[in-house]
Amino acid sequence: MTSVPAVERPRVVHHGLGRIFFSKPIRVLGLSIILLYILMALLGPVIFPPQIALVANPAKVFQGPTWADPLGTDFQGVSVLAEVVLGARGVLMVGIAAAFFIVVLGVLVGLVAGFVGGLVDTVLMRVTDLFIAVPQFPLLLLVASILNTSSPWMLVLMLSLTSWGALARSVRSQVLSLRERDFVEAARGLGLGTRNIAFKVILPNMLSYVAMNFMISITGAIYAEVGLLFLGVTPFNPDNWGVMLRQAAGTSGALYTTKSMFYVLAPLLAILLLQSGIIFVLGALDEVFNPRLRKGGARA
Amino acid sequence: MMRTIRRFGVAVVMIWMVTTLTFFLIRLMPGNPIATAYQTLLQQGMTAQQAAVQIHILYDVYPNQPVLTQYFVYLWNLVHGNLGTSIVYTGRPVLGLILAAAPWTLLLVSMGLLISFVIGLLLGVIVAIHRDTWIDNLTSQVASVFHGVPNYITGFIFLYFFTVMWPWFPFGNIYNPSIAVGLTFPFVASVAYHAVLPVAAYVFGAFGGWTLSTKSAAMAVLGDDFMMADKIRGLTSAQRLDHLVNNSILPLFTGFVLSLGFMFGGSVFIESMFSIPGLGYLVQSATTQRDYPVMQATFMLLSAAVILANFAADTLYSRIDPRIRN
Amino acid sequence: MSEVAVAVDDLVVEFSSDEGPVRAVDRVNLQLERGKILGLIGESGCGKTTVAHAMLNAVAEPGRIVRGRIHYAGHGDLLGMSEEAQRLFRWQHVSVVFQASQNTLNPLQRIEAQIRELARAHRISNPNALVGRAREICDRLRLDGRRMLDAYPHQLSGGMRQRVGIMLALLLQPEIILFDEPTTALDSLSQESVLRIIEEIHAKEGISGVFITHDLGIVAEVADVVAVMYAGRIVETAPTGTLFNAPRHPYSRALLNALPRLTGDPRAAKGLTGAPPKVVGEVAGCLFRERCRFQTAQCKMAEPVLTSVDADHRVACFKINEEDGRASV
Numbered sequence: 006m007t008s009v010p011a012v013e014r015p016r017v018v019h020h021g022l023g024r025i026f027f028s029k030p031i032r033v034l035g036l037s038i039i040l041l042y043i044l045m046a047l048l049g050p051v052i053f054p055p056q057i058a059l060v061a062n063p064a065k066v067f068q069g070p071t072w073a074d075p076l077g078t079d080f081q082g083v084s085v086l087a088e089v090v091l092g093a094r095g096v097l098m099v100g101i102a103a104a105f106f107i108v109v110l111g112v113l114v115g116l117v118a119g120f121v122g123g124l125v126d127t128v129l130m131r132v133t134d135l136f137i138a139v140p141q142f143p144l145l146l147l148v149a150s151i152l153n154t155s156s157p158w159m160l161v162l163m164l165s166l167t168s169w170g171a172l173a174r175s176v177r178s179q180v181l182s183l184r185e186r187d188f189v190e191a192a193r194g195l196g197l198g199t200r201n202i203a204f205k206v207i208l209p210n211m212l213s214y215v216a217m218n219f220m221i222s223i224t225g226a227i228y229a230e231v232g233l234l235f236l237g238v239t240p241f242n243p244d245n246w247g248v249m250l251r252q253a254a255g256t257s258g259a260l261y262t263t264k265s266m267f268y269v270l271a272p273l274l275a276i277l278l279l280q281s282g283i284i285f286v287l288g289a290l291d292e293v294f295n296p297r298l299r300k301g302g303a304r305a
Numbered sequence: 306m307m308r309t310i311r312r313f314g315v316a317v318v319m320i321w322m323v324t325t326l327t328f329f330l331i332r333l334m335p336g337n338p339i340a341t342a343y344q345t346l347l348q349q350g351m352t353a354q355q356a357a358v359q360i361h362i363l364y365d366v367y368p369n370q371p372v373l374t375q376y377f378v379y380l381w382n383l384v385h386g387n388l389g390t391s392i393v394y395t396g397r398p399v400l401g402l403i404l405a406a407a408p409w410t411l412l413l414v415s416m417g418l419l420i421s422f423v424i425g426l427l428l429g430v431i432v433a434i435h436r437d438t439w440i441d442n443l444t445s446q447v448a449s450v451f452h453g454v455p456n457y458i459t460g461f462i463f464l465y466f467f468t469v470m471w472p473w474f475p476f477g478n479i480y481n482p483s484i485a486v487g488l489t490f491p492f493v494a495s496v497a498y499h500a501v502l503p504v505a506a507y508v509f510g511a512f513g514g515w516t517l518s519t520k521s522a523a524m525a526v527l528g529d530d531f532m533m534a535d536k537i538r539g540l541t542s543a544q545r546l547d548h549l550v551n552n553s554i555l556p557l558f559t560g561f562v563l564s565l566g567f568m569f570g571g572s573v574f575i576e577s578m579f580s581i582p583g584l585g586y587l588v589q590s591a592t593t594q595r596d597y598p599v600m601q602a603t604f605m606l607l608s609a610a611v612i613l614a615n616f617a618a619d620t621l622y623s624r625i626d627p628r629i630r631n
Numbered sequence: 632m633s634e635v636a637v638a639v640d641d642l643v644v645e646f647s648s649d650e651g652p653v654r655a656v657d658r659v660n661l662q663l664e665r666g667k668i669l670g671l672i673g674e675s676g677c678g679k680t681t682v683a684h685a686m687l688n689a690v691a692e693p694g695r696i697v698r699g700r701i702h703y704a705g706h707g708d709l710l711g712m713s714e715e716a717q718r719l720f721r722w723q724h725v726s727v728v729f730q731a732s733q734n735t736l737n738p739l740q741r742i743e744a745q746i747r748e749l750a751r752a753h754r755i756s757n758p759n760a761l762v763g764r765a766r767e768i769c770d771r772l773r774l775d776g777r778r779m780l781d782a783y784p785h786q787l788s789g790g791m792r793q794r795v796g797i798m799l800a801l802l803l804q805p806e807i808i809l810f811d812e813p814t815t816a817l818d819s820l821s822q823e824s825v826l827r828i829i830e831e832i833h834a835k836e837g838i839s840g841v842f843i844t845h846d847l848g849i850v851a852e853v854a855d856v857v858a859v860m861y862a863g864r865i866v867e868t869a870p871t872g873t874l875f876n877a878p879r880h881p882y883s884r885a886l887l888n889a890l891p892r893l894t895g896d897p898r899a900a901k902g903l904t905g906a907p908p909k910v911v912g913e914v915a916g917c918l919f920r921e922r923c924r925f926q927t928a929q930c931k932m933a934e935p936v937l938t939s940v941d942a943d944h945r946v947a948c949f950k951i952n953e954e955d956g957r958a959s960v
C-alpha cells in the first residue's frame with residue numbers, strides 16, 4: 006500500500022494527556038486501580054507462589070482478617086487475598102483478549118458493511134441483527150454447555166463471538182456519517198482506493214470510539230466470564246473469581262456462617278473495583294478524544 | 306397498519322432464524338449431545354436398533370435420520386405447540402415446564418424493571434435540573450459505576466447480607482411452601498416477601514443505566530424553548546415538571562420495552578442464586594444437566610422475548626409520540 | 632405626561648461562562664408609558680431578548696439578574712414579589728410573543744389541552760370560556776379556531792404556530808405584551824396581517840407593548856418611542872420621529888443608514904463593519920469605539936452615559952455633535 010498523502014483531517018489530539026488525567030483526582034484513582042490490577046496479574050504468582058499460598062489449612066477455616074491474611078481465609082483455610090490476587094491473571098487475560106477480538110470483529114464488520122454497502126451491507130447487517138436479538142448470556146450458556154471446555158481460549162472465542170453485534174452496528178452508522186464529511190471527500194478526490202480510505206482515513210477518526218469500546222468490552226467480558234464460571238456451566242477452572250463465587254454460593258458452606266463475609270465479598274469487590282477504575286478512566290478518555298468537553302470540564 | 310404487519314413478519318422470520326440456529330448449533334457442534342449419547346449406548350452394548358429407540362424416547366429424535374429431516378420434524382412439532390419432553394424431569398412436556406416457570410420470571414423481571422425505571426427517571430430528572438452541582442457529580446458517578454454491574458453481583462451481596470448476615474429475608478423459593486397456593490392474602494404476602502431481594506438485585510443492576518439516559522434526555526428537554534416559555538406563561542412547577550418528565554420519557558421508551566426482553570436473559574443469575582423456580586432457573590438447571598430439549602426451548606423463548614419486545618417497542622412508540630402517529 | 636406602565640431601572644443581567652460572567656444587559660433603564668409601544672432595536676446578540684425575559688424575571692439558565700428593579704404600575708417591583716406572586720403576575724399582566732415561537736409549545740399536547748393547563752395555572756374558574764375566547768382570537772387572526780385547538784403543534788405550519796403564539800399572548804388579557812420579533816418568521820403577507828392585528832389590539836384594548844425587531848421599517852410604523860441597544864446597553868432613546876429623522880448616536884446613525892432608503896444622501900448610506908464586542912467582566916471606555924468613525928482618546932478613557940439632548944431624547948455618546956460630512960472626509 007502506498008502512503009496516504011497529507012489529507013486534511015481532524016487529528017486525534019494527544020498533547021495534554023497528563024493534564025487531562027491529573028486534572029481530576031478521580032481519574033488518578035481510576036488509573037491507579039487499573040495499574041494495581043495489571044500488577045496483580047503480572048506479579049501475582051511471584052507474591053503468592055501457588056504451591057505455598059493455596060495449600061489448605063484446616064486449622065484456619067473462615068478466619069477474619071489478620072496481619073498474615075488481610076482478607077481472612079476461605080473454607081479450606083486458604084488466604085482470600087492470595088486467591089483474589091492469583092485469580093487476577095486469568096480473569097484479566099480472558100477479559101482483555103475477548104475485548105480485543107470483540108473490537109476487531111465489530112470494527113471489521115461495521116467498516117466493511119458501511120463502506121462496501123449494497124448486498125454485502127444487507128447481509129452483514131441481517132447477521133448482526135440476529136446476534137443483537139439473541140440474548141447474549143443465554144447464548145453463551147448454550148454454547149458453553151455444548152463445547153464443555155475449560156480452555157481459556159475457547160472462553161475467549163465464545164465471549165467474542167457472542168458480543169460484537171452492537172459495536173458493528175454503531176461503527177457502521179459512524180462510517181456512513183463520516184463518509185459524507187469533507188476530509189473523506191478530499192481523500193477520494195486524491196484518488197485513494199476504498200480500502201485505503203476505510204483503514205487510513207476513517208478508522209483513525211474512530212479511534213476514540215474504538216478505544217472506549219475496548220475498555221467497556223473488557224468489563225463486559227469479565228462479567229460474562231465470571232458469570233459462566235459462577236453458574237458452573239463450564240468445567241472447573243481453578244484460580245478464578247468466578248469459581249470463588251461459585252464455591253461461596255455452593256459447596257463451601259459459606260452461606261451458612263456469618264464468619265465468611267470477607268471470603269464472599271472479596272471476589273465481588275475485586276470485580277466492582279476494577280469496573281470503577283475503568284469507568285473513572287473512561288471520563289478522561291472521553292475528554293482526550295472529544296476536545297469539545299475539554300473546556301467545560303464539568304463532566305467526570 | 307401495513308408497516309405493523311411487515312414488522313411483525315420480520316419478527317417472525319427472526320424467531321425462525323434463531324430457532325434454526327439453535328437447532329443446528331446443538332446438533333452440529335463438536336460434542337453433539339445426541340450423537341454422544343447414541344455412541345455411549347452403543348458402547349454399553351445395545352444394538353443400533355435399541356439405541357435408536359432409546360434415543361428417541363429420550364430426545365424425541367431418531368439419531369439415524371438425516372439432520373434435515375429431524376429439523377423439519379422439530380419445526381412441525383413446534384408449530385403444533387409440541388416442544389418435546391424433558392430429559393431430566395423424565396417425560397414431562399417442555400411446554401408445561403415453561404408455562405409453570407414463566408409467571409415467576411415475568412413477575413420479578415417486570416417489577417425490577419418498573420422500579421428501576423422509576424428510580425432512574427427520578428434521579429435523572431433531579432440530576433438534570435441540578436446539573437454541574439455536587440448532586441449531579443455524585444449521582445452521575447455512582448450511576449455510571451452501577452450501570453453495567455451485572456445483577457449477580459448486586460444479588461450476591463444482598464443474598465449474603467440479608468439472608469446470612471442479618472437473616473431478615475427468606476432464602477430460596479418464591480413462596481413459603483406451607484402456604485396453599487391461591488390468591489389469598491397470606492400467599493401474596495409470602496410471594497412479596499420472597500420477591501424483595503431478587504427484585505432489589507434487578508433494581509440495583511439497572512437503575513444506573515436509566516439514570517444516565519434520563520439525565521441526557523432531560524437535559525436536552527430543559528434546553529428546549531417550550532420549557533422556557535412554560536415558565537414565562539406562569540405554569541406551576543408541577544405542570545412544568547410534568548412537561549419535562551413526559552418529554553424526557555419519550556426517547557427512553559424504546560429502551561424500556563427492549564430491556565423487558567433482555568432482562569429475561571438476566572434472570573438466569575438471580576433465579577439460580579435465589580432458587581426461584583422461574584425461566585432463568587430452568588435455563589440454568591437444564592444447562593448444567595444438559596437437558597437439551599429444555600435448553601433449546603427456553604433459549605428460543607428468551608430470544609423470542611427480545612425480538613417481540615423490539616416489535617412492540619416499534620409499534621407502541623408511534624402511539625405515544627403524536628409526532629410519529631400521523 | 633401619561634402614566635408609566637413599567638419602569639426598568641438599572642438592570643444588569645449576566646450569563647456565567649467558562650471565561651467569566653458575560654454581561655448581556657448592563658445598567659439598562661427603560662420606561663414604557665401606558666398605551667404606548669416601545670421599539671427596541673439593535674444588532675443580533677445585543678441583549679434585546681434578555682431584557683424582555685428579565686422584565687418577567689425569567690432569564691434562561693445560566694443567566695441571572697445581578698441587580699435592578701422592574702417596577703410595574705400598581706404592582707411594585709417584580710423582583711420583590713414572592714415566587715408564587717411572580718408566577719401569577721406573568722402572563723396575566725405581561726405576556727410575550729416569543730422570538731422562537733416555532734418551538735414554544737409542548738409537542739405532546741394539543742393546543743386546547745395547553746390552554747386548559749394555562750387556565751389551571753392561573754386559577755381561571757371557567758376554562759371552557761377561555762377555550763371559547765381562544766377560538767375567537769384565532770378567528771380574528773384568520774386561523775381556523777376549531778382546527779387549531781384540535782391540533783398538535785407539529786401539525787401546524789410555522790406561520791400558524793406564530794399566530795397561535797400571539798393568540799396565547801392575548802388570551803389572559805394582559806396590560807403589557809412583549810413582542811420579540813413577532814414577524815421575522817413570516818412571509819410579507821402574513822407580516823402585514825400580524826402588524827394590522829397588533830395595531831388593532833393596541834388601539835382597541837389600550838395595551839402597552841415592547842416591540843423588538845430588526846426591521847426598522849416596522850418599528851417606524853408601530854412604535855411610539857424607540858430605544859437603540861448596543862452590547863447590552865441602551866445607547867439612544869427618542870420618540871420614533873426624532874430618532875428616524877435626527878439620530879444622534881453614531882451607532883444609531885449607522886443602523887439607520889444600513890436601511891436602504893429612496894431619499895437621502897447616498898454618501899451617508901454606509902453600513903457597519905466589524906462585530907460588537909463580547910462583554911466579560913468590567914470594561915472601560917465606550918464599547919462602540921472600535922467601530923466608530925468619531926473615536927477620540929476620551930472614548931477610551933470613560934464610558935459615556937445616557938444624557939438628555941432634548942426633551943425625551945437621550946444619547947450615550949461624547950461626540951453627539953459630530954456631523955457625518957465632517958468626519959467622513
Ligand SMILES: Nc1ncnc2c1ncn2[C@@H]1O[C@H](COP(=O)(O)OP(=O)(O)OP(=O)(O)O)[C@@H](O)[C@H]1O
Pocket residue numbers: 646648653655674675676677678679680681682691692693694730
Ligand atoms: N443561554 C445563554 N448562555 C450564555 N449566554 C447567553 C445565553 N443567552 C444569551 N446569552 C448572551 O446574551 C447576549 C444577548 O442575547 P439575546 O438573546 O438577548 O440577544 P438578542 O438581542 O435577542 O439577539 P437576536 O436579535 O439574535 O435575537 C448574547 O450575546 C449572548 O452572549
Ligand SMILES: [Mg+2]
Pocket residue numbers: 679680681730811
Ligand atoms: Mg432575541
